[in-house]
Amino acid sequence: MNNPITPNPINQIEKIWMKDATFFIEGLAYLQGYDAPDYRYLHKHIKFINLLDDSVSEFGLGTVPKRELSSQPFNGQNYNYTAAGTATAGFKGIDIGFFKNGIYEIQISVSADKNMRQYASLVMTEQNLDKHSADNFSEYRLFSEGDKVYLTKKDILGNDVPSQSHISIENAWVNGTIFHIEGEFVVAEAPLSNFNQGQYYLIAQKSIQHQYVFGLGQVRKNGLGLKIGNTTANYNASYFATPGLKGIDVQDCEPGLYELYVSLAYGNKIFTAKLNKQLKLENSNHSNLPNASQ
Structure with missing residues (x-):
């Protein structure tokens, strides 16, 4: 495989939502200029950065095959991006009920090396993101501001x-x-x-x-x-x-x-x-x- 020396991380998030205290995400996360025919070629993660104390919670993401992306042109060559699709593992979501109250910035990473992280802000296809959810004690809000996506958790009794x-x-x-x-x-x-x-x-x-x-x-x-x-x-x-x-x-x-x-x-x-x-x-x-x- 003839790949560029420095592939470019790309993400395009099509869906993001909460159900009760469970977080879901679906979209694309791949390396432009790097062949990834299946899940073994890419390692994807998502992290939530607590802006109040800088603590970080990181989770692995799964791969969703996108066979329609198996031959995509870039810099005069065609690349196989079949492994570009991403979602929470098994589409089961991520339980964030244990998070402390606060404001979290959400970032996503995709790399060819399982030990490397290349985090970037989420690139949303949805404009003016503002979604709410709740469990029996807390309220969760997903929203975009500028080019970043945030999650807040607060007590439901305000x-x-x-x-x-x-x-x-x-x-x-x-x-x-x-x-x-x-x-x-x-x-x-x-x-x-x-x-x-x-x-x-x-x-x-x-x-x-x-x-x-x-x-x-x-x-x-x-x-x-x-x-x-x-x-x-x-x-x-x-x-x-x-x-x-x-x-x-x-x-x-x-x-x-x-x-x-x-x-x-x-x-x-x-x-x-x-x-x-x-x-x-x-x-x-x-x-x-x-x-x-x-």
Whole structure:
């Protein structure tokens, strides 16, 4: 094989997302000007750099065959990039639930030597990356800024809402083990004019060590800025609801009385308000939403 002396590391990330506390990535990572017909020719890694303490967590990545790239021209020659595809090993994702709270820069490395690292920022095909996920205790955000990609991890119960905020429950119902809740949650520092600019979560807490987190959807409603005395900014997506207004099935949750909170993740901030409703789960596959005691 006639390869250039210094192949050029290339990455092109097509998909990146979180599910609960599991990180997924798919795309291309190869050496331009270097034949790689199968997985044995390339070694791929990803690392998360904690920008608060400079600690690093590194993971190996798998190879996904891309046979359509088996003959690609470069500098007057054709190269075999079949091993260019990459993803988490077995497409199973990477558990990052053990990460400390903080901000992490994500980088990827591809090299022909298993002992060599050539880390670079992720090159995304997706523009304006901003995705949220959560487990039962933490919120995760993937976002791009400049030419870099970052991950943040924060407690799902965030700062108390500022005094100029507004929250109200507009509707709530229970049907067996399914319950629904919706309402207005307007935060001055989070002007949600459209969907996907932030993420609402419902937290059902039995104790500090025992709670469940559910992702909520949004509903557009006019005039929500007026609820905080703002007549100029658009807050018309500052309305939360169970996804599709269909409710949440809690049949697998442990019986007991739960306090309810709503958190709004906006940028790298989380605002949390306690609701005046409680969720009571009983052994008989029955639930109800009594008002919280004052």
